[in-house]
Amino acid sequence: MKIVLIHGQNHQGSSYHIGRIIAEKVGSKNEISEFFLPRDLAHFCLGCYQCVEEEQHCPFYKEKNKIMSEVEKADLLILTTPTYCLRASAPMKTFIDLTFTYWMNHKPKAAMFQKKAVVVSTAAGTGTKSAIKDITTALTYWGIPNIERYGISVQAMNWEQVSANKKLKIDKETTALANKVKYKKAKVGIKTKAIFYMMRFMQKKDWSASPAEKDYWKQQGWLDKERPWKNKKVSPH
Protein backbone atom coordinates (compact mmCIF):
# COMPACT_ATOMS: atom_id res chain seq x y z
CA MET A 1 0.00 0.00 0.00
CA LYS A 2 1.51 3.32 -1.06
CA ILE A 3 1.16 5.91 1.70
CA VAL A 4 1.71 9.65 1.40
CA LEU A 5 1.94 11.78 4.53
CA ILE A 6 1.40 15.52 4.31
CA HIS A 7 2.23 17.44 7.44
CA GLY A 8 0.83 20.94 7.93
CA GLN A 9 3.94 21.83 9.88
CA ASN A 10 7.71 21.55 9.42
CA HIS A 11 8.44 20.32 12.94
CA GLN A 12 8.12 16.80 14.29
CA GLY A 13 5.72 17.21 17.19
CA SER A 14 2.70 15.23 18.42
CA SER A 15 0.70 15.52 15.18
CA TYR A 16 3.69 14.38 13.12
CA HIS A 17 4.42 11.42 15.41
CA ILE A 18 0.82 10.21 15.47
CA GLY A 19 0.62 10.43 11.66
CA ARG A 20 3.86 8.48 11.37
CA ILE A 21 2.71 5.85 13.89
CA ILE A 22 -0.49 5.27 11.90
CA ALA A 23 1.43 5.08 8.61
CA GLU A 24 3.89 2.52 10.01
CA LYS A 25 1.06 0.44 11.46
CA VAL A 26 -0.67 0.34 8.08
CA GLY A 27 2.30 -0.20 5.78
CA SER A 28 6.05 -0.74 5.69
CA LYS A 29 8.53 2.15 5.87
CA ASN A 30 9.55 1.83 2.21
CA GLU A 31 5.96 2.43 1.11
CA ILE A 32 5.80 5.80 2.88
CA SER A 33 6.63 9.19 1.38
CA GLU A 34 6.37 12.37 3.33
CA PHE A 35 5.92 16.09 2.70
CA PHE A 36 6.19 19.00 5.10
CA LEU A 37 4.40 22.32 4.77
CA PRO A 38 5.56 24.97 4.25
CA ARG A 39 8.99 23.38 3.57
CA ASP A 40 7.79 21.65 0.39
CA LEU A 41 5.28 24.25 -0.80
CA ALA A 42 6.01 27.66 0.62
CA HIS A 43 3.48 29.76 -1.29
CA PHE A 44 0.07 31.30 -0.87
CA CYS A 45 -2.55 31.11 -3.60
CA LEU A 46 -2.44 34.41 -5.53
CA GLY A 47 -6.00 34.13 -6.80
CA CYS A 48 -4.81 34.47 -10.42
CA TYR A 49 -7.10 31.62 -11.61
CA GLN A 50 -4.46 30.46 -14.10
CA CYS A 51 -4.94 26.91 -12.81
CA VAL A 52 -8.61 26.95 -13.79
CA GLU A 53 -7.57 27.19 -17.45
CA GLU A 54 -4.52 24.95 -17.23
CA GLU A 55 -3.04 23.37 -14.10
CA GLN A 56 0.52 23.85 -15.34
CA HIS A 57 -0.04 27.61 -15.47
CA CYS A 58 -0.13 27.88 -11.66
CA PRO A 59 2.98 29.92 -10.73
CA PHE A 60 3.77 27.24 -8.14
CA TYR A 61 2.98 24.22 -10.32
CA LYS A 62 6.47 22.70 -10.11
CA GLU A 63 6.52 22.46 -6.30
CA LYS A 64 2.85 21.59 -6.12
CA ASN A 65 3.18 18.82 -8.69
CA LYS A 66 6.00 17.16 -6.71
CA ILE A 67 3.46 16.58 -3.97
CA MET A 68 0.35 15.99 -6.05
CA SER A 69 1.91 13.45 -8.42
CA GLU A 70 2.74 11.35 -5.32
CA VAL A 71 -0.74 11.98 -3.91
CA GLU A 72 -2.32 10.70 -7.11
CA LYS A 73 -0.30 7.47 -6.95
CA ALA A 74 -1.05 6.83 -3.28
CA ASP A 75 -3.56 4.36 -1.87
CA LEU A 76 -3.66 6.10 1.49
CA LEU A 77 -3.16 9.76 2.36
CA ILE A 78 -2.42 10.84 5.91
CA LEU A 79 -2.67 14.55 6.62
CA THR A 80 -1.58 15.93 9.96
CA THR A 81 -1.92 19.35 11.52
CA PRO A 82 -1.53 20.85 14.95
CA THR A 83 -4.70 22.65 16.03
CA TYR A 84 -3.97 26.35 15.77
CA CYS A 85 -6.66 28.72 17.07
CA LEU A 86 -9.26 25.97 16.71
CA ARG A 87 -8.44 25.37 13.03
CA ALA A 88 -5.91 23.64 10.78
CA SER A 89 -2.49 25.28 10.51
CA ALA A 90 -2.02 28.12 8.01
CA PRO A 91 0.38 26.10 5.79
CA MET A 92 -2.25 23.33 5.60
CA LYS A 93 -4.92 25.86 4.64
CA THR A 94 -2.60 27.22 1.97
CA PHE A 95 -2.11 23.71 0.60
CA ILE A 96 -5.90 23.32 0.44
CA ASP A 97 -6.20 26.63 -1.43
CA LEU A 98 -3.44 25.70 -3.88
CA THR A 99 -5.24 22.46 -4.77
CA PHE A 100 -8.70 23.93 -5.21
CA THR A 101 -9.02 22.80 -8.83
CA TYR A 102 -8.97 19.20 -7.52
CA TRP A 103 -12.42 19.86 -6.06
CA MET A 104 -15.39 18.25 -7.79
CA ASN A 105 -16.77 21.64 -8.81
CA HIS A 106 -13.64 22.12 -10.96
CA LYS A 107 -11.44 19.30 -12.36
CA PRO A 108 -11.44 16.37 -9.96
CA LYS A 109 -9.05 13.46 -10.58
CA ALA A 110 -10.49 9.99 -11.12
CA ALA A 111 -7.71 8.49 -8.98
CA MET A 112 -9.03 10.24 -5.86
CA PHE A 113 -12.22 8.21 -5.93
CA GLN A 114 -10.20 5.05 -5.16
CA LYS A 115 -8.31 6.36 -2.13
CA LYS A 116 -8.50 6.24 1.64
CA ALA A 117 -7.38 9.04 3.94
CA VAL A 118 -6.70 9.70 7.60
CA VAL A 119 -6.70 13.19 9.06
CA VAL A 120 -4.85 13.71 12.33
CA SER A 121 -4.81 16.70 14.61
CA THR A 122 -3.57 17.27 18.14
CA ALA A 123 -4.45 20.15 20.44
CA ALA A 124 -3.34 21.09 23.91
CA GLY A 125 -6.98 21.19 24.98
CA THR A 126 -9.71 21.70 22.44
CA GLY A 127 -10.33 22.31 18.74
CA THR A 128 -9.19 19.17 16.92
CA LYS A 129 -12.69 18.58 15.56
CA SER A 130 -12.83 21.88 13.66
CA ALA A 131 -9.16 21.63 12.61
CA ILE A 132 -9.80 18.17 11.16
CA LYS A 133 -12.97 19.34 9.44
CA ASP A 134 -11.03 21.99 7.47
CA ILE A 135 -9.12 19.13 5.87
CA THR A 136 -11.84 16.47 5.56
CA THR A 137 -14.07 18.95 3.70
CA ALA A 138 -11.36 19.43 1.07
CA LEU A 139 -10.66 15.70 0.75
CA THR A 140 -14.38 14.97 0.43
CA TYR A 141 -14.62 17.49 -2.41
CA TRP A 142 -11.54 15.89 -4.02
CA GLY A 143 -13.68 12.74 -4.21
CA ILE A 144 -11.95 10.63 -1.56
CA PRO A 145 -14.60 8.24 -0.29
CA ASN A 146 -13.09 6.85 2.92
CA ILE A 147 -11.80 9.40 5.42
CA GLU A 148 -10.94 8.53 9.01
CA ARG A 149 -10.37 11.16 11.69
CA TYR A 150 -8.04 11.06 14.67
CA GLY A 151 -8.07 14.02 17.01
CA ILE A 152 -6.65 14.04 20.50
CA SER A 153 -5.99 16.55 23.22
CA VAL A 154 -2.42 15.89 24.35
CA GLN A 155 -2.01 18.64 26.97
CA ALA A 156 1.45 19.30 25.59
CA MET A 157 3.42 21.63 23.37
CA ASN A 158 5.50 18.85 21.82
CA TRP A 159 5.71 15.04 21.64
CA GLU A 160 8.27 14.75 24.47
CA GLN A 161 5.83 16.42 26.88
CA VAL A 162 3.04 13.94 26.14
CA SER A 163 2.54 11.73 29.21
CA ALA A 164 3.28 8.00 29.16
CA ASN A 165 -0.40 7.23 29.84
CA LYS A 166 -1.50 9.38 26.92
CA LYS A 167 1.04 7.67 24.66
CA LEU A 168 -0.38 4.29 25.71
CA LYS A 169 -3.86 5.47 24.80
CA ILE A 170 -2.57 6.77 21.45
CA ASP A 171 -0.87 3.45 20.77
CA LYS A 172 -4.07 1.50 21.44
CA GLU A 173 -6.30 3.82 19.43
CA THR A 174 -3.95 4.10 16.46
CA THR A 175 -3.68 0.30 16.26
CA ALA A 176 -7.47 0.03 16.02
CA LEU A 177 -7.59 2.83 13.45
CA ALA A 178 -4.74 1.35 11.39
CA ASN A 179 -6.50 -2.03 11.25
CA LYS A 180 -9.68 -0.36 10.10
CA VAL A 181 -7.82 1.54 7.38
CA LYS A 182 -5.86 -1.52 6.27
CA TYR A 183 -8.80 -3.86 5.80
CA LYS A 184 -11.63 -1.55 4.74
CA LYS A 185 -12.04 -1.18 0.97
CA ALA A 186 -12.28 2.35 -0.46
CA LYS A 187 -15.83 2.54 -1.74
CA VAL A 188 -17.66 5.56 -3.08
CA GLY A 189 -20.85 6.17 -1.11
CA ILE A 190 -23.95 8.26 -1.47
CA LYS A 191 -22.37 11.52 -0.23
CA THR A 192 -19.57 11.53 -2.82
CA LYS A 193 -22.01 10.52 -5.56
CA ALA A 194 -24.44 13.27 -4.57
CA ILE A 195 -21.70 15.93 -4.79
CA PHE A 196 -20.48 14.50 -8.10
CA TYR A 197 -23.96 14.57 -9.66
CA MET A 198 -24.57 18.11 -8.44
CA MET A 199 -21.29 19.24 -10.06
CA ARG A 200 -22.06 17.28 -13.23
CA PHE A 201 -25.39 19.11 -13.47
CA MET A 202 -23.53 22.40 -13.01
CA GLN A 203 -21.08 21.53 -15.81
CA LYS A 204 -23.94 20.54 -18.12
CA LYS A 205 -25.61 23.89 -17.47
CA ASP A 206 -22.35 25.79 -18.24
CA TRP A 207 -22.22 27.19 -14.71
CA SER A 208 -18.58 26.28 -14.21
CA ALA A 209 -15.68 28.69 -13.68
CA SER A 210 -14.44 28.24 -17.27
CA PRO A 211 -15.29 26.34 -20.48
CA ALA A 212 -11.97 24.53 -19.90
CA GLU A 213 -13.63 22.73 -17.00
CA LYS A 214 -16.51 21.49 -19.13
CA ASP A 215 -14.01 20.29 -21.76
CA TYR A 216 -12.20 18.36 -19.04
CA TRP A 217 -15.45 16.73 -17.84
CA LYS A 218 -16.26 15.84 -21.46
CA GLN A 219 -12.80 14.32 -21.98
CA GLN A 220 -13.29 12.16 -18.90
CA GLY A 221 -16.63 10.98 -20.30
CA TRP A 222 -18.38 12.08 -17.09
CA LEU A 223 -21.02 14.08 -18.97
CA ASP A 224 -21.86 10.77 -20.66
CA LYS A 225 -21.78 7.33 -19.07
CA GLU A 226 -18.28 7.21 -17.49
CA ARG A 227 -17.94 7.64 -13.73
CA PRO A 228 -14.68 8.34 -11.86
CA TRP A 229 -15.30 5.55 -9.33
CA LYS A 230 -15.75 2.95 -12.06
CA ASN A 231 -12.25 2.94 -13.51
CA LYS A 232 -8.73 3.29 -12.25
CA LYS A 233 -7.67 5.73 -14.94
CA VAL A 234 -5.52 8.58 -13.62
CA SER A 235 -6.82 11.85 -15.03
CA PRO A 236 -4.29 13.68 -17.21
CA HIS A 237 -3.19 17.13 -16.12
Ligand SMILES: Cc1cc2nc3c(=O)[nH]c(=O)nc-3n(C[C@H](O)[C@H](O)[C@H](O)COP(=O)(O)O)c2cc1C
Ligand atom coordinates in the same frame (compact mmCIF):
# COMPACT_ATOMS: atom_id res chain seq x y z
C1 LIG B 1 -0.40 29.29 17.25
C2 LIG B 1 -0.92 28.22 18.17
C3 LIG B 1 -2.29 28.10 18.33
C4 LIG B 1 -2.80 27.10 19.15
N1 LIG B 1 -4.16 26.97 19.27
C5 LIG B 1 -4.67 26.00 20.05
C6 LIG B 1 -6.08 25.84 20.18
O1 LIG B 1 -6.88 26.52 19.56
N2 LIG B 1 -6.52 24.87 21.01
C7 LIG B 1 -5.69 24.07 21.73
O2 LIG B 1 -6.15 23.24 22.49
N3 LIG B 1 -4.34 24.17 21.59
C8 LIG B 1 -3.82 25.09 20.75
N4 LIG B 1 -2.46 25.19 20.59
C9 LIG B 1 -1.59 24.14 21.15
C10 LIG B 1 -1.30 23.03 20.11
O3 LIG B 1 -2.47 22.71 19.37
C11 LIG B 1 -0.82 21.73 20.76
O4 LIG B 1 0.31 21.97 21.53
C12 LIG B 1 -0.55 20.66 19.72
O5 LIG B 1 -0.48 19.40 20.32
C13 LIG B 1 0.73 20.94 18.95
O6 LIG B 1 0.92 19.94 18.00
P1 LIG B 1 2.38 19.59 17.44
O7 LIG B 1 3.14 18.98 18.60
O8 LIG B 1 2.13 18.63 16.34
O9 LIG B 1 2.96 20.88 16.99
C14 LIG B 1 -1.92 26.19 19.80
C15 LIG B 1 -0.54 26.34 19.63
C16 LIG B 1 -0.04 27.33 18.82
C17 LIG B 1 1.46 27.46 18.64
